Amino acid sequence: MAAPRFDILGIGNAIVDQLAEVPESFLSRHDMRKGAMQLCDFETVRRLGESLPDPQETSGGSAANTCAVAASLGSRVAFLGKVAGDRLGARFREDITNAGVHFPDDSPAAGEPVSHPISHPISHPTGRCVVAVTPDGHRTLNTFLGAATGLAPEDIDPELIADSGVVYLEGYLFDPPAAQAAFHRAAQLAREAGRKVALSLSDPFCVDRHRAGFRAFAAGQVDLLFANEAEICSLYEEESFEAAAERARRDVAIAALTRSEAGSVVLAGERTIPIPAWPTRVVDTTGAGDAYAAGFLHAHMAGHDLELCGKLGSLAASEVIAHLGARPGAGLSARAAFLLR
Amino acid sequence: MAAPRFDILGIGNAIVDQLAEVPESFLSRHDMRKGAMQLCDFETVRRLGESLPDPQETSGGSAANTCAVAASLGSRVAFLGKVAGDRLGARFREDITNAGVHFPDDSPAAGEPVSHPISHPISHPTGRCVVAVTPDGHRTLNTFLGAATGLAPEDIDPELIADSGVVYLEGYLFDPPAAQAAFHRAAQLAREAGRKVALSLSDPFCVDRHRAGFRAFAAGQVDLLFANEAEICSLYEEESFEAAAERARRDVAIAALTRSEAGSVVLAGERTIPIPAWPTRVVDTTGAGDAYAAGFLHAHMAGHDLELCGKLGSLAASEVIAHLGARPGAGLSARAAFLLR
Numbered sequence: 001m002a003a004p005r006f007d008i009l010g011i012g013n014a015i016v017d018q019l020a021e022v023p024e025s026f027l028s029r030h031d032m033r034k035g036a037m038q039l040c041d042f043e044t045v046r047r048l049g050e051s052l053p054d055p056q057e058t059s060g061g062s063a064a065n066t067c068a069v070a071a072s073l074g075s076r077v078a079f080l081g082k083v084a085g086d087r088l089g090a091r092f093r094e095d096i097t098n099a100g101v102h103f104p105d106d107s108p109a110a111g112e113p114v115s116h117p118i119s120h121p122i123s124h125p126t127g128r129c130v131v132a133v134t135p136d137g138h139r140t141l142n143t144f145l146g147a148a149t150g151l152a153p154e155d156i157d158p159e160l161i162a163d164s165g166v167v168y169l170e171g172y173l174f175d176p177p178a179a180q181a182a183f184h185r186a187a188q189l190a191r192e193a194g195r196k197v198a199l200s201l202s203d204p205f206c207v208d209r210h211r212a213g214f215r216a217f218a219a220g221q222v223d224l225l226f227a228n229e230a231e232i233c234s235l236y237e238e239e240s241f242e243a244a245a246e247r248a249r250r251d252v253a254i255a256a257l258t259r260s261e262a263g264s265v266v267l268a269g270e271r272t273i274p275i276p277a278w279p280t281r282v283v284d285t286t287g288a289g290d291a292y293a294a295g296f297l298h299a300h301m302a303g304h305d306l307e308l309c310g311k312l313g314s315l316a317a318s319e320v321i322a323h324l325g326a327r328p329g330a331g332l333s334a335r336a337a338f339l340l341r
Numbered sequence: 342m343a344a345p346r347f348d349i350l351g352i353g354n355a356i357v358d359q360l361a362e363v364p365e366s367f368l369s370r371h372d373m374r375k376g377a378m379q380l381c382d383f384e385t386v387r388r389l390g391e392s393l394p395d396p397q398e399t400s401g402g403s404a405a406n407t408c409a410v411a412a413s414l415g416s417r418v419a420f421l422g423k424v425a426g427d428r429l430g431a432r433f434r435e436d437i438t439n440a441g442v443h444f445p446d447d448s449p450a451a452g453e454p455v456s457h458p459i460s461h462p463i464s465h466p467t468g469r470c471v472v473a474v475t476p477d478g479h480r481t482l483n484t485f486l487g488a489a490t491g492l493a494p495e496d497i498d499p500e501l502i503a504d505s506g507v508v509y510l511e512g513y514l515f516d517p518p519a520a521q522a523a524f525h526r527a528a529q530l531a532r533e534a535g536r537k538v539a540l541s542l543s544d545p546f547c548v549d550r551h552r553a554g555f556r557a558f559a560a561g562q563v564d565l566l567f568a569n570e571a572e573i574c575s576l577y578e579e580e581s582f583e584a585a586a587e588r589a590r591r592d593v594a595i596a597a598l599t600r601s602e603a604g605s606v607v608l609a610g611e612r613t614i615p616i617p618a619w620p621t622r623v624v625d626t627t628g629a630g631d632a633y634a635a636g637f638l639h640a641h642m643a644g645h646d647l648e649l650c651g652k653l654g655s656l657a658a659s660e661v662i663a664h665l666g667a668r669p670g671a672g673l674s675a676r677a678a679f680l681l682r
Binding site for chain 2: 280308337338339
């Protein structure tokens with residue numbers, strides 16, 4: 001089998017984060033509940049976005065964040081996700097490309113009509129997430145998924161899949177039926193090409209909505225499963241983390257389960273490898289799980305042992321939680337070089 | 342050969358740091374030049390110490406700092422240095438013991454007459470260093486070496502030397518002739534017992550005062566040499582770091598040469614191993630070299646390869662420069678566990 005062109009291909013929601021610091025009054029004026037993530041319609045998110053003072057716009061979304069962190073570590077990474085032909089679509093493309101991630105150019109360019117050349121017509125503007133940061137450091141999120149939900153089986157390019165060492169799937173995309181079908185197609189193509197399939201559960205409520213589907217997919221298609229404590233307990237409807245972890249051990253070859261400041265546990269066959277958290281001052285936990293998966297996958301695809309994969313996951317997570325935003329600082333790759341020898 | 346009781350035995354100046362934040366006017370009032378380290382007499386340092394607002398008192402001194410950091414990493418460490426039977430002598434003993442470092446109890450207890458039971462009478466109070474930190478973050482130091490300079494060959498316990506994997510010597514102690522003789526005795530005993538000898542050059546001016554002595558000692562007695570760029574260039578009177586490093590390569594089995602934000606280089610026989618700096622925000626570089634030596638020695642005595650030794654040195658140094666003071670935070674040993682597997 002030829003060496004793949006990419007180490008990691010992420011598939012997930014293509015979202016532009018619009019982040020700004022706001023006074024407390026911003027939340028009450030716009031009827032936002034502090035600390036919550038709320039899905040909302042286009043008009044709401046557009047109005048909120050226009051009210052933000054001097055917003056910082058970056059490409060976001062869970063799997064896209066993982067891709068950006070893995071690229072910063074030196075992995076060769078591609079990302080598949082849907083944007084529209086609007087200004088924010090161009091912003092997403094520019095930002096993720098600048099992060100060193102290959103973003104296939106079959107999305108419409110800015111200014112083109114918002115229809116997709118190879119899949120069904122996209123009727124939504126580019127997805128976005130308004131992130132309002134209050135002076136107390138809390139983040140309140142309003143998300144409009146928009147074009148991101150338009151991912152369909154036709155968007156899964158068999159050549160790209162065959163050319164990627166692992167396909168990494170974001171659980172959030174289980175919600176739209178066409179995207180779920182795209183997941184199944186991507187996983188099947190990857191297995192046929194002898195590549196690996198990784199899944200991140202993303203969110204306990206999303207797991208709750210699609211429990212049977214996730215369980216069947218994990219047991220039948222997934223080599224590497226990423227989940228936090230709430231997600232893995234939701235998947236197996238177990239109250240204890242340990243019981244849920246044992247269920248995961250039976251379903252997938254490798255499960256990497258994160259537990260915030262308690263670190264993580266990697267389960268593989270009969271092996272159980274506890275990984276400590278890298279001690280750091282927590283500023284903003286957004287993106288911690290995404291970065292953990294990036295560190296883990298980067299080390300795993302380079303052939304390192306599972307303990308080192310978990311440790312690099314911890315290190316990457318510690319980098320993004322030490323500052324605002326889901327992307328690491330410039331020092332991560334230099335620090336990673338201390339672990340990877 | 343039996344396994345030694347201690348991994349590392351440090352020998353150096355026993356100093357109590359008296360640190361406080363002061364207004365700018367403190368410097369001008371006491372005729373201190375900002376950022377400088379000045380040796381001074383007892384009356385001056387006593388007066389300055391009494392003028393400090395609410396000083397923080399901790400055990401200090403270069404080799405003692407190395408010992409404390411190595412102990413925090415889990416090394417079994419002893420320290421040999423002289424204090425008097427005064428309040429600060431008791432403070433030093435208490436603090437270094439709390440840091441997990443064995444401090445042999447042959448120094449006089451607080452309240453006893455200031456004479457030493459096994460060596461020549463000590464006529465000086467315990468050494469101390471007044472550290473005045475101005476609002477701009479600069480540190481201005483006034484040091485009285487006092488009892489620390491009383492180290493003599495009689496203080497070198499052959500059993501303790503034979504029971505320590507490596508004897509680590511602080512170059513500052515080359516100044517007092519009796520202490521220099523103690524160094525030679527310690528190195529000779531260590532070699533006779535099949536133990537290693539490490540030397541830190543401490544200071545380019547100290548090297549300048551004893552160049553011939555340091556060169557002969559390094560070439561004849563030293564297995565591991567620690568120095569920064571200014572020190573190694575001073576030792577060999579070379580203008581370029583590279584030329585000085587080549588001279589060190591011929592003199593000692595292992596030279597670990599630090600270059601601030603450019604990292605360090607480890608030379609061993611024909612091998613040259615560049616080690617990057619661990620990226621961090623610099624708050625106070627005091628103790629960076631001491632911590633580097635601690636990380637290096639901790640890994641070296643545990644049998645790790647030289648690249649990992651240098652990396653642990655970098656990591657330890659990054660910890661102490663990220664905050665005020667020469668001792669690491671609580672997270673260092675947890676972080677070190679990521680590198681040491």
